Amino acid sequence: xxxxxxLLAISVxxxxxxxxxxxxxxxxxxxxxxxxxxxxxxxxxxxxxxDPENKQPxxxxxxx
Amino acid sequence: MExxxxxxxxxxxxxxxxxxxxxxxxxxxxxxxxxxxxxxTYYYDLEKNPGISPKIREGKYDYLENSEIMGKLLxxxxxxxxxxxxxxxxxxxxxxxxxxxNLHKLHKxxxxxxxxxxxxxxxxxxxxxxISLKNLVLLLCRIGYEPNISLDNYEERESNVDxxxxxxxxxxxxxxxxIMFLSFPEYFEINEFWLxxxxxxxxxxxxxxxxxxxxxxxxxxxTSAYKGLRSGILNIDVPIALGILVLFLRSTAEIVLDLGTGxxxxxxxxxxxxxxxxxxxxxxxxxxxxxxxxxxYFPIAVTRVSTEAGKITEEQIQVxxxxxxxxxxxxxxxxxxxxxxxxxxxASIDYSFVTGEAEPVAKVSGEKLFAGGRQQGGIIEIEALxxxxxxxxxxxxxxxxxxxxxxxxxxNLTNKISKRFTYAVLSIAVLSAIFWMFYxxxxxxNVFTAVLIIACPCAIxxxxxxxxxxxxxxxxxxxxxxxxxxxxxxxxNIDTVVFDKTGTITANDKSRIEYEGLELTEEEKxxxxxxxxxxxxxxxxxxxxxxxxxxxxTPEDFTxxxxxxxxxxxxxxxxxxxxxxxxxxxxxxxxxxxAEKKNxxxxxxxxxxxxxxxxxxxxxSYREGLSELFKELSTDRQxxxxxxxxxxxxxxxxRLVPEGTRMYFDQKPGDKLQFIKELQKQGxxxxxxxxxxxxxxxxxxxxxxxxISEDINVFSPACDGILDAKRFRDLGSFFKLxxxxxxxxxxxxxxxxxxxxxxxxxxxxGNLMPxxxxxxxxxxxxxxxxxxxxxxQFLSKKLKN
Numbered sequence: 001x002x003x004x005x006x007l008l009a010i011s012v013x014x015x016x017x018x019x020x021x022x023x024x025x026x027x028x029x030x031x032x033x034x035x036x037x038x039x040x041x042x043x044x045x046x047x048x049x050x051d052p053e054n055k056q057p058x059x060x061x062x063x064x
Numbered sequence: 065m066e067x068x069x070x071x072x073x074x075x076x077x078x079x080x081x082x083x084x085x086x087x088x089x090x091x092x093x094x095x096x097x098x099x100x101x102x103x104x105t106y107y108y109d110l111e112k113n114p115g116i117s118p119k120i121r122e123g124k125y126d127y128l129e130n131s132e133i134m135g136k137l138l139x140x141x142x143x144x145x146x147x148x149x150x151x152x153x154x155x156x157x158x159x160x161x162x163x164x165x166n167l168h169k170l171h172k173x174x175x176x177x178x179x180x181x182x183x184x185x186x187x188x189x190x191x192x193x194x195i196s197l198k199n200l201v202l203l204l205c206r207i208g209y210e211p212n213i214s215l216d217n218y219e220e221r222e223s224n225v226d227x228x229x230x231x232x233x234x235x236x237x238x239x240x241x242x243i244m245f246l247s248f249p250e251y252f253e254i255n256e257f258w259l260x261x262x263x264x265x266x267x268x269x270x271x272x273x274x275x276x277x278x279x280x281x282x283x284x285x286x287t288s289a290y291k292g293l294r295s296g297i298l299n300i301d302v303p304i305a306l307g308i309l310v311l312f313l314r315s316t317a318e319i320v321l322d323l324g325t326g327x328x329x330x331x332x333x334x335x336x337x338x339x340x341x342x343x344x345x346x347x348x349x350x351x352x353x354x355x356x357x358x359x360x361y362f363p364i365a366v367t368r369v370s371t372e373a374g375k376i377t378e379e380q381i382q383v384x385x386x387x388x389x390x391x392x393x394x395x396x397x398x399x400x401x402x403x404x405x406x407x408x409x410x411a412s413i414d415y416s417f418v419t420g421e422a423e424p425v426a427k428v429s430g431e432k433l434f435a436g437g438r439q440q441g442g443i444i445e446i447e448a449l450x451x452x453x454x455x456x457x458x459x460x461x462x463x464x465x466x467x468x469x470x471x472x473x474x475x476n477l478t479n480k481i482s483k484r485f486t487y488a489v490l491s492i493a494v495l496s497a498i499f500w501m502f503y504x505x506x507x508x509x510n511v512f513t514a515v516l517i518i519a520c521p522c523a524i525x526x527x528x529x530x531x532x533x534x535x536x537x538x539x540x541x542x543x544x545x546x547x548x549x550x551x552x553x554x555x556x557n558i559d560t561v562v563f564d565k566t567g568t569i570t571a572n573d574k575s576r577i578e579y580e581g582l583e584l585t586e587e588e589k590x591x592x593x594x595x596x597x598x599x600x601x602x603x604x605x606x607x608x609x610x611x612x613x614x615x616x617x618t619p620e621d622f623t624x625x626x627x628x629x630x631x632x633x634x635x636x637x638x639x640x641x642x643x644x645x646x647x648x649x650x651x652x653x654x655x656x657x658x659a660e661k662k663n664x665x666x667x668x669x670x671x672x673x674x675x676x677x678x679x680x681x682x683x684x685s686y687r688e689g690l691s692e693l694f695k696e697l698s699t700d701r702q703x704x705x706x707x708x709x710x711x712x713x714x715x716x717x718x719r720l721v722p723e724g725t726r727m728y729f730d731q732k733p734g735d736k737l738q739f740i741k742e743l744q745k746q747g748x749x750x751x752x753x754x755x756x757x758x759x760x761x762x763x764x765x766x767x768x769x770x771x772i773s774e775d776i777n778v779f780s781p782a783c784d785g786i787l788d789a790k791r792f793r794d795l796g797s798f799f800k801l802x803x804x805x806x807x808x809x810x811x812x813x814x815x816x817x818x819x820x821x822x823x824x825x826x827x828x829x830g831n832l833m834p835x836x837x838x839x840x841x842x843x844x845x846x847x848x849x850x851x852x853x854x855x856x857q858f859l860s861k862k863l864k865n
Contacts, residue, residue: 019238036181039158
């Protein structure tokens with residue numbers, strides 16, 4: 001049962017790592033704006049359409 | 065009616081057809097052209113009619129070439145990389161985010177841009193070699209996203225956001241979870257072999273986890289309790305701090321003396337829930353600011369003209385640097401930043417900002433102009449009489465009310481009850497300790513601490529934050545944005561409501577116009593339209609807006625007499641349009657009008673070929689539901705109208721509002737502040753409802769200051785709450801809801817007292833097990849949270865439309 005010392009040590013260390021990750025992310029301001037990224041991530045796919053070389057698909061989308 | 069493809073407004077004046085789409089103005093069309101030629105039309109696919117019609121004024125941003133001002137605005141400036149942040153109030157949808165983050169496609173000088181939607185901010189990284197700051201701002205203006213640059217931006221930025229509550233909450237939550245795991249085995253397994261082997265390790269681990277909870281997360285409770293005690297107030301933090309302290313000391317003593325497992329789980333849970341309540345209460349509307357003063361309205365720079373050796377030079381100068389005697393140029397729509405004398409040009413100054421007076425005042429050269437007026441019309445030249453900080457308007461801010469913290473004086477409901485509560489708990493603890501001293505002395509200490517632990521008013525402390533925090537969000541959804549939760553409690557106590565008139569109970573943009581007199585012929589009408597179109601006077605603009613715009617004839621001869629009116633002719637028709645003085649001076653007889661009509665502030669008279677025809681009179685148009693709202697409020701509050709305007713509207717107003725409503729006119733900003741002070745001296749709790757800077761003093765002095773705003777993104781003076789003008793009618797419901805929230809809090813107090821009684825029976829009888837405390841404490845907290853949430857949701861149903 002002495003293994004429990006090791007298990008406890010590991011579990012506490014893992015918990016502390018995540019805790020530090022949380023503190024760092026707050027400090028960097030990741031939680032300051034929680035809305036814009038959710039909108040921004042929906043754009044990425046569409047950017048292809050606006051590529052200057054693909055004028056055709058762009059017009060098609062508009063006429064739909 | 066066709067809608068503009070760009071901005072979605074109805075195409076009123078003209079309709080422009082371009083690439084099979086309709087636009088309401090050439091500005092909107094230009095934006096479309098810019099985006100279309102850069103393959104950015106995805107903008108229009110994301111949202112329907114997302115655009116904003118651009119407004120650019122020539123020369124407005126010339127000051128951005130001034131290197132000192134530039135230096136203040138730039139966050140980072142090195143080599144070819146410059147970083148700047150702007151507030152853009154017109155950000156409103158996902159299309160806005162998309163276009164603003166793709167600015168680099170419009171100009172290669174822009175490296176990247178990032179939008180913060182809730183704050184309506186954009187952060188741009190660009191190269192000043194490729195695009196200057198001025199051109200960058202102009203580019204934003206051209207596509208309809210005009211940044212707001214005011215004197216506020218010039219002041220030192222405070223960039224540090226206070227995130228300490230999140231850290232504290234994080235620490236408490238982290239410790240709470242871990243301690244729960246570690247204490248779980250001992251809840252049920254007693255005298256088990258392996259558990260006995262490890263329990264000391266578990267207990268010391270729990271102890272070390274609880275250290276940051278007590279000394280970091282719970283620190284605020286100790287300091288607040290200490291401050292309260294020192295000033296002789298038993299606030300709610302006193303019993304909480306006592307509870308935390310006793311929990312920690314007793315638990316530590318228990319594990320040191322090997323008496324038991326202690327209450328570390330309850331301790332960390334308690335702190336965690338308390339902080340959660342604080343966090344919930346802290347709802348902020350990041351795109352609004354409740355702390356504005358004149359700096360947010362004032363321009364950052366103005367154009368100074370100086371004559372040196374016969375040569376006239378214009379330069380951009382920071383407004384704080386204006387000295388007495390400097391000559392300044394003010395363009396159309398620009399604000400006069402200091403008291404000055406008019407030197408040149410036709411001034412028509414809109415003082416609505418400062419005095420509440422709705423109509424612009426015409427001034428001739430030599431007359432004094434006050435800071436805060438907005439020029440409407442052509443370019444004027446003025447000479448500064450005083451520096452910005454000593455001007456009449458800005459001096460209002462030196463009044464002490466602006467530096468006073470309103471909240472400190474207010475004792476909220478929770479603190480009121482905590483006094484009695486603390487006394488009760490202490491006496492129960494002492495009494496039961498004395499009882500046990502005689503009965504079984506070994507248990508006396510045990511019982512004493514157990515009472516203090518179980519009576520720790522976690523649920524009481526949570527009732528107000530959750531009820532009011534919920535209410536705050538519900539109000540926010542209904543376009544009443546409050547600064548913090550204390551405002552709701554204060555609103556429930558209000559017995560006097562003071563309204564400003566112009567812009568508050570009247571609608572700003574829509575004045576009602578009526579025509580009286582002989583009917584105008586078709587020719588007269590079409591010439592009238594044409595003449596008004598040519599004139600820049602605000603009255604002409606609003607009159608022009610209501611006229612039929614078809615078939616307008618352009619005047620052949622057109623003279624504008626400043627401060628009087630227009631004289632215009634077409635073929636053999638001659639029209640005079642203007643004030644009654646103008647008519648008199650042209651020896652046209654203006655018929656005598658009834659006294660009541662005469663009082664009305666504004667009218668435009670018309671004569672055709674020196675024959676008097678009639679006049680258009682402008683009435684204030686009152687907000688919808690004004691009478692109903694006043695009737696609703698007057699049942700248990702006294703109502704007062706305090707106007708900076710003259711008393712021309714007194715009679716019409718008194719017909720609209722219930723009897724007993726007091727009205728005061730010609731009130732200057734300082735008078736309003738004094739008036740509120742007097743009311744408060746008489747023991748009244750006063751709410752001020754206003755809109756402009758002229759109400760700023762009164763808003764700050766009142767117990768609750770609410771600003772009515774047509775567009776919440778446009779600035780409003782420092783206040784406790786901002787109400788969207790569309791919801792003006794609902795002010796009464798907000799009062800009712802505030803009062804009911806207080807009832808909900810009182811009910812929650814009752815509920816948590818029941819839990820306390822149950823806990824106390826365990827504690828007093830001397831068998832409080834850690835597991836009982838660990839169950840009872842979260843249970844009471846959670847049921848309070850559920851109760852308040854359900855109750856506030858139920859109450860708010862009536863408000864939803």
